[in-house]
Amino acid sequence: MLRDVTLGQFFPGNSFLHKADPRIKLVVLVVYMVFALLAQNALSLALLLAVTLGLTLVSRIRFSVVLRSLKPVIFILLFTGAINLFFTTGETPLVEWGILKIYPEGIRTAVFMMVRLVCLVAGSSLLLSYTTSPLALTDAIESLFGPLQKLKVPIHEFAMMMTIALRFIPTLIEETDKIISAQKARGADLEGGGLLKKAKALIPILIPLFVSAFRRADELAEAMECRCYRGGEGRTKLKVMKSRVSDYLFLLLMIALCVAVPFINSYLSFTVGGFAL
Numbered sequence: 548m549l550r551d552v553t554l555g556q557f558f559p560g561n562s563f564l565h566k567a568d569p570r571i572k573l574v575v576l577v578v579y580m581v582f583a584l585l586a587q588n589a590l591s592l593a594l595l596l597a598v599t600l601g602l603t604l605v606s607r608i609r610f611s612v613v614l615r616s617l618k619p620v621i622f623i624l625l626f627t628g629a630i631n632l633f634f635t636t637g638e639t640p641l642v643e644w645g646i647l648k649i650y651p652e653g654i655r656t657a658v659f660m661m662v663r664l665v666c667l668v669a670g671s672s673l674l675l676s677y678t679t680s681p682l683a684l685t686d687a688i689e690s691l692f693g694p695l696q697k698l699k700v701p702i703h704e705f706a707m708m709m710t711i712a713l714r715f716i717p718t719l720i721e722e723t724d725k726i727i728s729a730q731k732a733r734g735a736d737l738e739g740g741g742l743l744k745k746a747k748a749l750i751p752i753l754i755p756l757f758v759s760a761f762r763r764a765d766e767l768a769e770a771m772e773c774r775c776y777r778g779g780e781g782r783t784k785l786k787v788m789k790s791r792v793s794d795y796l797f798l799l800l801m802i803a804l805c806v807a808v809p810f811i812n813s814y815l816s817f818t819v820g821g822f823a824l
Contacts, residue, residue, distance in 0.1 A: 556716075568789065586812075711767070
């Protein structure tokens with residue numbers, strides 16, 4: 548069900564990640580992404596998995612919730628794995644089926660890419676939407692990129708648009724699930740038939756969804772005008788963000804792990820069956 552998708556949702560809590568400065572979490576996210584992209588062997592990938600597991604434990608978010616965050620990217624994971632599995636060449640193929648050949652290098656690359664994507668999605672969700680409220684995320688983006696305002700870059704507007712988009716993802720998912728349930732209750736067949744029939748079946752879902760989205764956007768615009776919203780100029784903050792010593796230690800730990808990855812890739816590898824991991 549679409550209601551199981553947790554993309555963009557915020558789960559209030561009292562964990563270390565919930566209390567951490569959102570500006571530090573944004574910087575940590577960048578370091579984490581670099582860390583994930585640098586992981587090239589089994590040891591560095593295992594370290595990436597350990598860090599992701601550690602973030603899950605520290606955030607106190609249930610593993611089932613983190614796993615549900617992977618639902619929107621399952622197709623991308625499978626497609627990426629298949630592309631790397633069948634199109635990565637090597638010396639001796641393990642399996643041959645017509646023109647298709649599977650090499651050990653293809654299996655390694657497919658597994659590494661899929662694990663890397665899983666960690667990127669899970670880690671990004673834990674550091675951002677799951678443990679950071681939309682308002683705090685807006686303030687963090689505006690604070691980090693504040694110097695660009697001197698160059699007439701509308702940072703506040705960009706941050707506000709991104710935050711509103713993240714905020715309404717769960718709402719639109721819930722609305723889509725309600726529309727699908729209503730159409731099925733009226734006898735609509737949304738799953739049977741060929742590709743063309745399935746595409747036509749989407750029309751009674753997409754039209755009400757777009758109408759609802761535009762209506763919500765109009766209501767939000769009216770609400771912001773009624774509250775005299777005029778952008779970020781001259782606005783003050785109800786809650787001033789403050790960084791703690793633990794936040795900086797968290798950032799330094801992530802940087803240290805990221806710096807250690809190239810060393811692990813170069814000097815701490817092992818071989819199984821003559822194949823380097």
